[in-house]
Amino acid sequence: MKATAKNAKTVVGAIDPDVLAFTVGQDPVLDLRLAEWDCYGTAAHVTMLSRMKVTPKLFSQEERDAVLRELAKIRDAARAGKFKITEEDQDCHLAIERTLTERLGDLGKRVHTGRSRNDQSATAIRLFVRDQLFGTIEELLDLAKALVAFAKRHRKLPMVGRTHLQPAMPSSVGTWADAWAEELLGTGPFLAAACDRADLCPLGSAASYGVPLPIDRILTSKLLGFHGAVGNVLAAGNSRGKVEAETCAALAQVMVTLSRLAQDLILFSMPEFGYFSLPKEFCTGSSIMPQKYNPDVCELVRSKAAQVCGLSATANAILVGMPGGYNRDLQDTKKIVMEALDTTRASLRILARLVGGLKAHPDRLRAAFADPGVFATDRALELVAGGMPFRDAYHQVRDHLEDLRGMDPDEAVAKKTHFGAPGALSPVLAAHDALIRVLRADNRAVRARIARALRRLLPETR
Amino acid sequence: MKATAKNAKTVVGAIDPDVLAFTVGQDPVLDLRLAEWDCYGTAAHVTMLSRMKVTPKLFSQEERDAVLRELAKIRDAARAGKFKITEEDQDCHLAIERTLTERLGDLGKRVHTGRSRNDQSATAIRLFVRDQLFGTIEELLDLAKALVAFAKRHRKLPMVGRTHLQPAMPSSVGTWADAWAEELLGTGPFLAAACDRADLCPLGSAASYGVPLPIDRILTSKLLGFHGAVGNVLAAGNSRGKVEAETCAALAQVMVTLSRLAQDLILFSMPEFGYFSLPKEFCTGSSIMPQKYNPDVCELVRSKAAQVCGLSATANAILVGMPGGYNRDLQDTKKIVMEALDTTRASLRILARLVGGLKAHPDRLRAAFADPGVFATDRALELVAGGMPFRDAYHQVRDHLEDLRGMDPDEAVAKKTHFGAPGALSPVLAAHDALIRVLRADNRAVRARIARALRRLLPETR
């Protein structure tokens, strides 16, 4: 058992204030977000202890009820931002234990029987991360939906397709917007993998080596709505940090995609292109240049992506070469995963609204087809399909490029009708819409199941 | 269509040799590994063209057969290390096209009808990455199996459990070894997510904007054994690099775990511990200090982990802020994913063999229990379970720590019998064994299905 700062004075000597500040770090602030989850973890642990077949009982039914009543109050205070964690508490776990002890005397201390701060904290973090990942998925689907909706509104609107940023071939606004939706949806399995890792219960692993008590880890796991328990107790201990690292890795993949969408928005809303305009309320302007709209939100998304990737790299770096069992380094992965989650979710939310208000400018989009070269490759392929030898087709097109001037971009888009091509986007859009609906229904079903379990464990007050 | 170096001289002017060297980079070497896969991709494309409903046919059945015969020869040459890619070729795609043209004349050039180097290259990379990931999973399962086998051999052998690297509580060698197996198996969903992304066919997206021909992307996808096709053609283009980044992210999670296992092996095989000894043939020695065995393999695994994490970060950094559509930056993600795959697989293989030859030293492991403190926490919990108030139990144990001296570590381990605890590891070991079997069967079934599809497309020569 880890000594609290207070205990420390009598038991192992006072902790130096500078040392306390260095080691505790930002935990008293960060842990305000974990406190709610620790209440659930503690409620499950105490409930399990109260059902443990030992004589005398470690917790009577009444004692268990008393503890849960106080935990519900603490949870509500934490949600309302009214729960306090002092630096001497170090973290939410000791703050909750202290509060219980203040209110319930020795009964409060006994909640810690048969567990350690290691599994307690690992449990709260997994509950928190799991909840956040569900929220992330919901918001990712919102953005995907906004992109698909934008794609539908401008499904056939021509847009110059580029390679190397140079104009290359006819494409459409619908193709452009939907492509980012598809890439975003493609990161789903990574978020799901992170969720799977988080959704296993480490409670009862104690300090990674179990306890000589007949605790029931399967029961606590069920009470908390986990889809299973970590098996090996040391695996539970070692996975502290790993949950965070894998979550950050998945979030980084989301942010990479957002940054590329943001970059396209920055470029194509420059006055030299004018394809899109961002909603005015998402830009900063100039008090003197009324027509100037700076795409600050998109620029910041680009930088946020670099940051979440950096957090992912940092989480990995903390773990590389770390020996097994709990090491204090792991405390720092909490802040990292919180920052990665907050940043990713804020970026998803703001972009969903931004895309919702995005405007396309058909005149500018069509005007960009003035250079006939953009039609050349498609034209050559048509000649080939009509039976002209490959080499001849290319020469003919290249030598008569001017004949392509004035070609209709709408027609050019309409001609590409194979699966997934700009001229036949509807089935793809429908498939993406359907996928969003299915994923959302799944996500909500799982969340509802978990919410029910948690309400059963520690009812909502009203 | 991108001009080859050779074409360039007549068409868009010669490429400067320095520029060629800078832009081509290591592709002529790296692409030797892709050539085999490009043969399959090209075979699928030509087969699809030969079935395309246009008059006249783009490829007659005979022409298609002629091309496939040559592709089979090139594939075999590539496998045998006898296929050559020159710097002027730039990459395997142009080298294969050149070879086909040398052998089949204009027919060879026509294989490129209706596709671009972009989708061609994306297809070869996905086929390669998918194949490599299946191999990675197989090797990961081998290492997990070796760890579980070692855990079984020493299931009850006591080992001091540590937190902060300090002795903390009784545990077992079985718990230690199996914990790394469980963590490793836990990275499976990430590898599967990377595999899912890779296992979608981008062929037919051309330069990301499709073609004005009735190509059948679903057909090529099936011919190549993909589980589906990328939908939106621009999503196919944009996902170049993303496949690589997600693969590296998953591999980094594997390597993080390997590095921690390696670190434990380095520490616990130091003479001051002597818990384990590494197989002698895995160590370098000293010509003058016969008893010195340096754990070079483990040290290098630690450093390889840092490198794969670095490659993952680099792949992400290349993508962050990159505008949509093909950009030449993406060429460099190929080298990155190859290095990450090679490094991870080599590390998995060498550690599987190392763990297979690992020896545990029961005398040294038991001798480490000399300090009675390691029994204190468990003892106090037993008193609590026996009815003694929490606080009293702790005081009593602390004040009579010497009474614990000489306690039997085997008994201490045996007393912790709840789910996943050191004294009841058998069911967890059995579950891990079963999981390994299931995952291996799945992996092999998918590989077999794909192998069948590829054999049907381009039969093996004998």
Place this chain on the structure above:
Amino acid sequence: MKATAKNAKTVVGAIDPDVLAFTVGQDPVLDLRLAEWDCYGTAAHVTMLSRMKVTPKLFSQEERDAVLRELAKIRDAARAGKFKITEEDQDCHLAIERTLTERLGDLGKRVHTGRSRNDQSATAIRLFVRDQLFGTIEELLDLAKALVAFAKRHRKLPMVGRTHLQPAMPSSVGTWADAWAEELLGTGPFLAAACDRADLCPLGSAASYGVPLPIDRILTSKLLGFHGAVGNVLAAGNSRGKVEAETCAALAQVMVTLSRLAQDLILFSMPEFGYFSLPKEFCTGSSIMPQKYNPDVCELVRSKAAQVCGLSATANAILVGMPGGYNRDLQDTKKIVMEALDTTRASLRILARLVGGLKAHPDRLRAAFADPGVFATDRALELVAGGMPFRDAYHQVRDHLEDLRGMDPDEAVAKKTHFGAPGALSPVLAAHDALIRVLRADNRAVRARIARALRRLLPETR
């Protein structure tokens, strides 16, 4: 000129509250630390404007004095933690401008004539970073001094030298401690390079393109104690972010060294070694295992190193591929450099104190020489030096290893007397001491010169 949130309502339309929250981020908190420095930057700008040769004067002497009086008050409030920045202010620059305007009316608004938030902010950041780097250097010297002092106290105390963590050769505690001091001092030139970059004045570059006014950038540079001005105005703009990235890169090199020192301390204070014991007040203990001392501070330093390296990588990643001129992404490099500075400085300070209280245990250190192999290599070299053929010497030592048992480690250390060797450490220690003194004197002289300039510009109140 960037519109303030307040202006925005009338001028370019209201900024959406979500957008404001997303774009402003943590600036209202972070900027509390910049406010003091912005007061100096503004004071220099106004002083320069008041001396500008235009008719009528932009600022009369009285107006300038009035502004400076208020700036001194704001500076003092900021130092005392009493200055407020609202989210509507966005940052300290607008908060200071608002405050001046509230107190001085239109005169307050006029301070912004001829500059932009870009150069204003760049100036405050450079002043802040420069000041912090001086503090970092001071603290780095403190830790180096503590290490050299510890090395002196245990200059000749034998300690097994290791390679691959395996015992290899006789060395000394003095050699061990001083080696980390030397590596730390070796990062000095990197900190100095970062300082050189920060110590150039960007003021007057406006939004990176200068102003059509005869401003005197050399004067403001001198008033602020900079060693020069950035030349090209766009270079001033582009270097926003670069100052931060280079500072983080230098700090990362410091932290890498600290993490390795921390790792050695963790390992060699494990009970299996017992070479060192960390001061008790720097450890957390266990309420039940009185002899357990967890090296939390060292573990956290290891993790902080990974974090500062991650921040350095992130700062670089934000910049890679960013187009020239100000981009909003750059706002985020401020938080990054602040976190890197805080983390590095806290780590330096806590380790200096920890090393100051470190205890060496001669008995355990000498007992580690029980294995005769550790003397083998040195012994063979002595035989070679005595004339025995190389090969014979090695065979003889290896075949009679037991003869080395019981050799005196103190003697073995004493025999290695060439430059820098364990037996002749005194001159190296003296050189390190001298270097610390010189660097400290230099650092203090520069700081004093700058402090004088700043006091002249905006006198201290009493």
Place this chain on the structure above:
Amino acid sequence: MKATAKNAKTVVGAIDPDVLAFTVGQDPVLDLRLAEWDCYGTAAHVTMLSRMKVTPKLFSQEERDAVLRELAKIRDAARAGKFKITEEDQDCHLAIERTLTERLGDLGKRVHTGRSRNDQSATAIRLFVRDQLFGTIEELLDLAKALVAFAKRHRKLPMVGRTHLQPAMPSSVGTWADAWAEELLGTGPFLAAACDRADLCPLGSAASYGVPLPIDRILTSKLLGFHGAVGNVLAAGNSRGKVEAETCAALAQVMVTLSRLAQDLILFSMPEFGYFSLPKEFCTGSSIMPQKYNPDVCELVRSKAAQVCGLSATANAILVGMPGGYNRDLQDTKKIVMEALDTTRASLRILARLVGGLKAHPDRLRAAFADPGVFATDRALELVAGGMPFRDAYHQVRDHLEDLRGMDPDEAVAKKTHFGAPGALSPVLAAHDALIRVLRADNRAVRARIARALRRLLPETR
């Protein structure tokens, strides 16, 4: 002393071939570049041993001359690409020792007396890195010079200055190009700091713990043209990897700047801007779109920057938490620093040539000033300077923006004449030119001094 693979068979048992492949890695290829430098290091060591005051002499003058003759031959073979390193050799050090022994018998083996592969290899790496950094500096100056020359050619040519990529204010092509030169020159102190670290001699530290022989480390340091010797022998050992990490950190700062220059070139050479055109031989074209020029070189520089930053992060990550003394992980930092150096130098060289051939298009650059808003801020400042109240000036400009239409951009540039502004760039350009000259002269002087020392040590053959 580390056993060679060959020795190993008799002494400590055969190394497993898989293990050998895993541990040796790419060293036989990478070390071809170190072989030349190891010849110098070995020559210095043997020369020093021949002067060592022991009886009998370890090396007679004749023996020393014989060894040096063979070393000169090996060096020449290495330079000519004719020196061979087998996997059994493992690295260049053992290959050279083997070659000497083949040619000189036991005398060849004796060159290793009093040193270890650790200090031998550290010496070769530092000599290599130092040489490469001098080359890097030279090439950085070439690029800076090309940028300044381009800036001079287009010193007054107007170019829209941007913030947030949006048009903001009048600037000039000269300002744009010179700004990148100044930022590049600003990375000089970092390269110098890396050079300072590399330019200290680790030879004689042996396996980090010195030797019981009167070796003269100051002498070897002078013979090799180092500006000093590492002091503490363990610091010499610990700095393996640190030299590489600091070099990579400095190179990353160079690459960050190159990537931003590359990004600007990509953007401003897009047809929508047309400000610049890249030399045709630096682009890839399209066989069918004659007017399409893809900026492949610039795109790859962007990606190379991400890679060098990744290598820097990886080098740091390998070191973080690594215990003191040699660890095998350090072998991998060699490949990392080589790749970072090669990539940076290739990027510098190709960009210097590209900038040398860059064309500016005055018509397109001036046409970009069509929107009057770009003149607004400067105009308002002029009114302020003329005495109009700040607020009034802004209102007046904003309300009569159309009056600014048709303003002459050349005049607008000419009006900004303060230090560093677009209208007064000449002194800044002259200062940059002068700085380039001074830095080049310094770099060449140091290189010449070192070259003389090395020629004295091991004369050039002719």
